[in-house]
Structures are given as structure tokens and as C-alpha cells.
Amino acid sequence: MKAIVISEKSVLAGQVRQALSKCPAPWDVVPAPNAEKALPAIDPHSLVFLDYDLDPLVGRAALKTLLTAQDFRDVQVLLVGERSMETNMKDAVKAGAAGYVLRPLDDGALRSRAEEAVKPVGSRQKLDVRLINPFINATTEVFKTMAQMEVSRKDLFLKKNYHMFGDVSGVMGLTGVATGSVVISMPGQLACVLVGRMLGETPQADVTDSVRDGIGEMVNMIAGHAKAAFAGSEYHFTLSLPVVVTGGGHEIAHKTGAPCIVVVFEADGKEFAVQVSLSPEK
Amino acid sequence: MGSDALNVGNLDSLEKSLGAVFERKDLRFLVVDDSGTMRRIIAKCLKDIGADTVIEAADGIDGLVKLKTAGKIDVILTDWNMPNMNGLDFLKKLKADAAYKDIPVIMVTTEAEKSSVLEAIKAGAKNYVAKPFTADVLKSRVEQTLGISK
Ligand SMILES: [Mg+2]
Numbered sequence: 523m524k525a526i527v528i529s530e531k532s533v534l535a536g537q538v539r540q541a542l543s544k545c546p547a548p549w550d551v552v553p554a555p556n557a558e559k560a561l562p563a564i565d566p567h568s569l570v571f572l573d574y575d576l577d578p579l580v581g582r583a584a585l586k587t588l589l590t591a592q593d594f595r596d597v598q599v600l601l602v603g604e605r606s607m608e609t610n611m612k613d614a615v616k617a618g619a620a621g622y623v624l625r626p627l628d629d630g631a632l633r634s635r636a637e638e639a640v641k642p643v644g645s646r647q648k649l650d651v652r653l654i655n656p657f658i659n660a661t662t663e664v665f666k667t668m669a670q671m672e673v674s675r676k677d678l679f680l681k682k683n684y685h686m687f688g689d690v691s692g693v694m695g696l697t698g699v700a701t702g703s704v705v706i707s708m709p710g711q712l713a714c715v716l717v718g719r720m721l722g723e724t725p726q727a728d729v730t731d732s733v734r735d736g737i738g739e740m741v742n743m744i745a746g747h748a749k750a751a752f753a754g755s756e757y758h759f760t761l762s763l764p765v766v767v768t769g770g771g772h773e774i775a776h777k778t779g780a781p782c783i784v785v786v787f788e789a790d791g792k793e794f795a796v797q798v799s800l801s802p803e804k
Numbered sequence: 805m806g807s808d809a810l811n812v813g814n815l816d817s818l819e820k821s822l823g824a825v826f827e828r829k830d831l832r833f834l835v836v837d838d839s840g841t842m843r844r845i846i847a848k849c850l851k852d853i854g855a856d857t858v859i860e861a862a863d864g865i866d867g868l869v870k871l872k873t874a875g876k877i878d879v880i881l882t883d884w885n886m887p888n889m890n891g892l893d894f895l896k897k898l899k900a901d902a903a904y905k906d907i908p909v910i911m912v913t914t915e916a917e918k919s920s921v922l923e924a925i926k927a928g929a930k931n932y933v934a935k936p937f938t939a940d941v942l943k944s945r946v947e948q949t950l951g952i953s954k
Pocket of ligand 1: 742837838839883884885886
């Protein structure tokens with residue numbers, strides 16, 4: 523595992539290194555003086571410690587840099603700060619940070635927060651291909667048929683939280699035998715291109731109501747297409763109505779304790795993600 | 805000269821086959837779907853095959869309201885998964901109403917399971933198009949339905 527420690531003072535990296543040295547799995551700890559300098563060291567699934575004893579605006583900007591540079595990946599950002607910064611850190615958690623650790627630092631607390639932050643969400647941590655393949659096929663098919671767009675698969679992983687990625691997300695709640703949700707998230711620009719292609723029109727410049735409507739219908743078709751593959755199985759579900767949210771950091775509404783599988787795709791040179799969290803019949 | 809004669813012959817037969825299309829004067833459709841994007845995609849396909857009027861409704865209840873003032877409707881295309889009144893309930897209402905029961909209905913829906921298709925056909929749907937669909941498939945199903953309904 524890789525931990526990047528962002529602090530103007532080198533002491534934090536030493537503290538993190540010492541705390542994580544007691545973990546059963548080895549950690550590679552990399553120090554960086556600020557978020558920009560840390561970016562080259564961050565891989566898609568890194569854990570980042572961000573010293574948050576900063577001006578709140580600087581802290582928020584650093585957090586945003588880290589989260590947006592790694593959109594559709596699962597970089598987790600843990601904040602470290604004095605108790606006087608707790609309100610700011612709570613706000614930062616709402617904006618997408620994984621959590622925070624209060625100073626003075628304690629090895630045990632630091633270690634347990636780190637291990638917690640990189641653990642996949644959900645009880646069963648096995649990646650079930652029977653569950654995800656119909657959604658991959660459905661996404662490919664819907665893009666090709668409705669928008670004449672080819673998609674390619676870039677990544678597949680178990681997510682560490684129930685947050686959504688991206689600017690625009692289409693969410694479909696699933697009920698019935700199995701319960702959960704499927705979410706498609708993408709940058710606003712891709713959403714505009716996609717809906718433009720569906721309609722055979724010039725893409726809108728901004729994410730308008732019409733673009734949001736199109737993304738809702740996309741997730742409806744993806745979920746509906748995948749549904750047929752689960753007829754008679756423990757993953758069989760019923761569709762609800764699609765909901766579209768804009769702005770990142772939302773949590774999915776249907777948290778069932780099931781793992782959250784993320785597939786990252788690319789279309790038109792831009793990445794987007796489909797996340798599926800489905801709890802089978804008990 | 806020979807080729808001219810041939811051309812005339814072709815035009816004649818072309819006119820004859822087009823006659824069937826031209827006879828279907830004032831083709832009028834009702835499209836019911838909660839997604840405005842989907843209604844526009846479907847409306848475009850219908851215009852391509854000669855629709856004169858496409859009336860849109862956002863759910864089953866809206867569909868019933870629009871039908872009251874729609875005049876003659878040749879084919880209704882309806883989604884299944886919609887708020888307020890879903891497509892299957894809308895279909896059942898149509899079939900129970902003497903004024904509407906003879907209008908052919910095409911389900912255009914993501915519900916692609918065999919059991920769902922059967923349920924809709926049993927309730928009186930004339931045709932079924934699974935989303936996602938290509939424009940060609942939708943157009944041919946509509947033309948097929950218009951042929952059947954004659
Ligand atoms: Mg619908």
C-alpha cells in the first residue's frame with residue numbers, strides 16, 4: 523500500500539511511517555510539501571494524509587486538487603489537524619475527505635484510521651463477476667446503440683465508500699429480490715456530448731435540464747438492460763425511477779452494506795464510471 | 805430510348821408502392837415517456853417515417869389527458885417505467901375504454917425480460933421495442949404496426 527503524506531513539516535511523514543510500520547501489510551510512505559507536488563506520486567488507489575492545520579481555504583483547495591486529479595479512482599484523503607480545526611475538517615469530509623485524525627497523534631489511532639480508510643465498503647469483499655458483467659455489457663450496448671459511441675474499460679475495483687464520483691450522476695435505485703443501486707457518473711462535458719449524440723444534435727455547452735434528463739434515461743436503460751440477465755437469480759431486481767444529481771461527493775441513497783463495484787470506462791477521450799452496489803436475496 | 809422506357813416503368817411502380825404511404829394521410833402518434841430525451845428520440849424516428857403529428861405525454865395519466873383532445877391517433881408508443889401511472893397500467897386503461905381500445909400500442913421499454921413482454925402482450929400491446937434500440941428497429945416496428953392496424 524502507498525501512503526502519501528502532505529505537510530510543510532517533515533515530522534508528520536515520520537509519525538505516519540512509524541504508525542504504519544506496525545501494520546501486517548507493508549506501507550510505502552512518500553512525503554510531499556503540498557498537494558501539487560504530491561500529484562505525480564499518487565496512484566489510483568493511494569491513501570493520502572493531508573496536514574489540515576492550514577488556512578481553511580488553502581486546505582479546501584488542496585483537497586479539491588487531490589480529489590479532482592483522481593476522479594473515477596479511489597484515492598482516500600485523511601486529514602490531520604488540531605482540535606481547533608475540527609469544524610473545518612468536518613466540512614472537508616462532507617466535500618469528499620475520507621475522515622480526520624486529531625492531534626496529538628497516537629500511533630494506534632493513526633493506524634486504525636488508515637486501515638479503515640483503505641478497506642472496501644460492504645460486508646462481502648469478493649468481487650462477483652456474475653454481478654458486474656451484465657452491467658458492463660449493458661453500458662457498452664447502450665452507448666453504442668443510443669449514441670453510436672464506443673466505450674473501453676479502463677479499471678475495475680471495489681470502492682472504499684459509497685460516495686459518487688464526477689460532475690453528473692444518474693442514479694437508479696434497485697429493489698425487489700436484490701436491493702441496491704447502479705450509478706453512472708461522468709464529467710459535465712461528456713454528459714453534454716453523450717446526450718447530444720443520443721439526440722443527433724450539437725452538444726449543449728452546459729449541463730442543462732435536458733442533459734440531466736438524458737443521463738437519467740441512460741442509467742434507466744443500463745439498469746434495464748442488465749436486469750434481464752438476472753431473471754430467476756438471487757440478484758433479480760425491480761427498477762425504480764432514475765434520479766440525477768450534479769456536483770461530486772454525494773453518497774448513494776441505497777446503502778445496503780453490500781460491496782460497491784466500480785467500473786471505469788472511457789468514451790470520446792473522457793473517463794466515466796459505473797458503480798454497482800447490489801445486495802442479493804438473503 | 806430503351807433506358808428511358810425503363811425509367812418510366814420504374815417511376816410507375818414506385819408511385820404505386822408509395823401510394824400506400826400517401827394514403828396514410830395525417831399520420832398521428834402519441835408518445836408517452838417520462839424522459840423528454842427519449843420522447844424526442846422517438847419523435848424524430850416517427851417524423852422520419854412520415855409522421856404528421858407527434859403528441860407527447862410524460863406518464864400514463866398525462867397520456868389519458870392528452871388523448872381526450874388529440875383527435876385521431878394511429879399508434880401509441882409508451883414507456884413502461886414512469887411515475888404516477890406506469891405504461892402497463894396505462895395500456896390496461898386504454899384497452900378497457902371503448903374509445904381507445906382499438907388504437908395499436910407499442911411498448912418501448914427497458915423491461916426486456918420475457919415475462920414482462922408476455923405480460924404486456926397479454927394486456928393488449930400490439931408490439932414491443934426494448935430499449936436501447938436503433939432508429940431502424942423502432943421505425944420498422946412502427947411500420948409493421950401500422951400495416952397490421954390497417
Ligand atoms: Mg421511463
